[in-house]
Amino acid sequence: MSTPVTTAARRIAQEWHRNRSFIVWFTVLVLLIVVSIAGPWVLPSPSSQELAIRLQGPSLDHVLGTDDYGRDILSRVVSAGRISLGLSALITMLAVGLGSVVGLVAGFYTGTSSILMRIMDSLMAFPAIVLAIALVVALSSKPGALAETIALTVVFTPYVARVVRSRALTISQRGFVTAARAAGVRGVRILVVHVLPNALPTIMVQATFVCASALLADASLSFLGLGVAPPTPTWGNMIADAKPYISSSPLFIVAPGTAIVIAVMAFNLAGDGIRSLVDPRAKAVLNLQARERRQAKDSGIRGSQAASPPHQ
Amino acid sequence: MTSLIIRRIRDMVVVLVFVTTAMFFILHSIPGSPAIAILGQEASAEQIAALNHELGFDKPLLAQYLSFMGHAFRGDLGYSVSQSGGVMHAVLSYLGPTLLIATSATVLGVLVAVPLAVRTVSRPRSLLSRFLMGASSFGLAIPSFWLALILVLLLAVRTRVFPVTGYVSPLESPARAASFLALPIIVIMAHQVALLVITLRESLAAEMLNPYVRTARAKGASERRVMYRHVLPNGLLPAVTVIGGNFGSLLGGVVIIETVFLIPGIGYLLYGGVQARDYNLILGITIITAALIVLVNLAVDLVYAVLDPRVRLQ
Numbered sequence: 001m002s003t004p005v006t007t008a009a010r011r012i013a014q015e016w017h018r019n020r021s022f023i024v025w026f027t028v029l030v031l032l033i034v035v036s037i038a039g040p041w042v043l044p045s046p047s048s049q050e051l052a053i054r055l056q057g058p059s060l061d062h063v064l065g066t067d068d069y070g071r072d073i074l075s076r077v078v079s080a081g082r083i084s085l086g087l088s089a090l091i092t093m094l095a096v097g098l099g100s101v102v103g104l105v106a107g108f109y110t111g112t113s114s115i116l117m118r119i120m121d122s123l124m125a126f127p128a129i130v131l132a133i134a135l136v137v138a139l140s141s142k143p144g145a146l147a148e149t150i151a152l153t154v155v156f157t158p159y160v161a162r163v164v165r166s167r168a169l170t171i172s173q174r175g176f177v178t179a180a181r182a183a184g185v186r187g188v189r190i191l192v193v194h195v196l197p198n199a200l201p202t203i204m205v206q207a208t209f210v211c212a213s214a215l216l217a218d219a220s221l222s223f224l225g226l227g228v229a230p231p232t233p234t235w236g237n238m239i240a241d242a243k244p245y246i247s248s249s250p251l252f253i254v255a256p257g258t259a260i261v262i263a264v265m266a267f268n269l270a271g272d273g274i275r276s277l278v279d280p281r282a283k284a285v286l287n288l289q290a291r292e293r294r295q296a297k298d299s300g301i302r303g304s305q306a307a308s309p310p311h312q
Numbered sequence: 313m314t315s316l317i318i319r320r321i322r323d324m325v326v327v328l329v330f331v332t333t334a335m336f337f338i339l340h341s342i343p344g345s346p347a348i349a350i351l352g353q354e355a356s357a358e359q360i361a362a363l364n365h366e367l368g369f370d371k372p373l374l375a376q377y378l379s380f381m382g383h384a385f386r387g388d389l390g391y392s393v394s395q396s397g398g399v400m401h402a403v404l405s406y407l408g409p410t411l412l413i414a415t416s417a418t419v420l421g422v423l424v425a426v427p428l429a430v431r432t433v434s435r436p437r438s439l440l441s442r443f444l445m446g447a448s449s450f451g452l453a454i455p456s457f458w459l460a461l462i463l464v465l466l467l468a469v470r471t472r473v474f475p476v477t478g479y480v481s482p483l484e485s486p487a488r489a490a491s492f493l494a495l496p497i498i499v500i501m502a503h504q505v506a507l508l509v510i511t512l513r514e515s516l517a518a519e520m521l522n523p524y525v526r527t528a529r530a531k532g533a534s535e536r537r538v539m540y541r542h543v544l545p546n547g548l549l550p551a552v553t554v555i556g557g558n559f560g561s562l563l564g565g566v567v568i569i570e571t572v573f574l575i576p577g578i579g580y581l582l583y584g585g586v587q588a589r590d591y592n593l594i595l596g597i598t599i600i601t602a603a604l605i606v607l608v609n610l611a612v613d614l615v616y617a618v619l620d621p622r623v624r625l626q
Contacts, residue, residue, distance in 0.1 A: 127602075224568070250465060
């Protein structure tokens with residue numbers, strides 16, 4: 001008897017065999033989110049200062065040591081995760097929402113495409129971080145979470161719009177859209193009921209990549225002092241704080257950077273995993289790997305020698 | 313081909329006008345007058361009015377815009393308060409180091425990434441290939457400024473292989489310039505190589521599924537010849553687009569790490585402009601970097617058209 005749970009378990013087992021990295025990084029992603037939500041309740045306060053124990057190495061009380069004000073680095077990395085991940089998630093939702101609307105409209109009502117996409121092209125002509133810096137400076141005399149959110153939403157929207165538009169364009173030419181048109185369904189309804197659901201996998205993949213880029217951009221901005229300002233910790237402003245103490249207490253700078261790397265990798269690779277399920281190009285790589293694995297198994301020899309064709 | 317070039321140049325001009333207009337209005341919609349930002353909150357009303365008049369900020373916005381565009385078309389992007397000179401002059405004199413790092417990292421990156429990507433496709437299960445795929449994902453996730461700081465710690469502070477920060481023009485002393493530029497170029501290259509290995513691996517793997525690979529093998533071509541003679545030229549095409557499309561983020565990376573290595577490039581200039589709230593300078597830098605990116609994209613499109621006749625004939 002197959003219940004939904006066993007079916008799901010079997011699906012996961014199959015996926016595990018084919019695409020291990022997706023499952024691993026998806027788990028890492030979930031863990032990161034759980035830790036940054038629950039962590040600050042368990043760990044000591046990220047803002048309690050003890051100047052007597054500043055810039056100490058790891059100890060039982062402070063697993064990753066203390067910073068220049070004697071604050072616990074682990075607590076600060078975890079609560080910085082709350083800010084950095086939270087802001088990136090917010091930026092992603094706004095950019096993906098806005099970008100999807102622009103992309104769907106430009107792809108479905110092709111008449112609007114030339115104006116909408118010209119605007120998007122213009123925004124994409126700037127180096128993302130330079131545009132973000134200019135926008136943050138323009139938006140407020142004092143940088144902060146709001147200016148950063150608006151700036152990065154503007155920066156990332158066109159990337160989503162471009163991908164969604166090309167997907168919407170393809171979907172709009174499919175038979176079921178023509179059929180719906182012939183049946184007299186209104187344009188907006190076709191867009192929402194027929195085009196949008198088919199574009200959703202593409203949109204989800206884009207969302208993971210935007211989130212990874214937003215994390216990196218947030219880190220760069222707060223490193224330059226243009227994001228959320230200290231004493232509120234973010235991964236980027238922690239690295240800026242740690243810069244003067246780089247050689248005396250390396251853990252101070254290594255900890256937030258490692259957190260960024262893990263979080264960005266988790267988003268990128270979870271996104272790759274979703275993409276390999278929906279994008280034929282990415283599937284080609286998986287298939288090639290699977291074929292090599294099969295060949296290696298068939299010939300009964302382990303390792304790469306059996307997999308590659310003989311050299312002449 | 314000529315019509316393609318003309319069409320692309322026309323598109324480029326349109327995008328540049330859009331970009332300039334958008335940036336102008338965004339930066340001029342700033343709450344508070346730029347004069348207050350320059351003179352500080354304690355300045356008297358007369359001082360502020362005088363500076364606003366001197367900088368032309370007291371005219372209507374549309375008049376300011378038209379005069380700005382008129383000057384911009386003649387290569388004049390206004391006056392930079394923090395640099396006490398023309399914006400164009402300031403940007404051009406700081407552009408060298410940035411472009412030097414960006415181009416050398418791209419060229420070296422391609423030279424390193426192509427053989428590595430070929431290796432990951434021809435022997436996907438070898439230890440090196442598996443390591444490379446992990447390393448590439450890692451390379452894409454690492455923030456450039458953090459990698460820069462870690463490398464400074466390991467290679468400049470601890471072991472003193474490279475100088476910590478600073479810059480010497482290659483025209484003055486190529487050897488010293490190379491030692492100062494080595495770390496910044498390595499940092500930017502790491503990202504470039506990671507991106508190229510991932511893209512190339514995907515496009516090469518997709519090419520390997522084509523029947524011409526079997527034909528080439530059947531006629532007795534060596535595996536090396538199949539790869540470099542047949543698969544690589546086809547698989548390189550998407551990589552050209554990726555290199556072009558990534559030029560913006562490459563430039564952005566250089567901008568950030570210039571502040572770490574204290575290299576007198578565009579990023580250093582921009583950072584100074586942000587600190588001084590020098591809006592003309594920020595506007596000028598965004599417009600010129602956008603123009604650079606648009607130019608690179610034009611070049612990429614033309615290279616693509618030369619490499620792939622299907623694009624040319626469309």
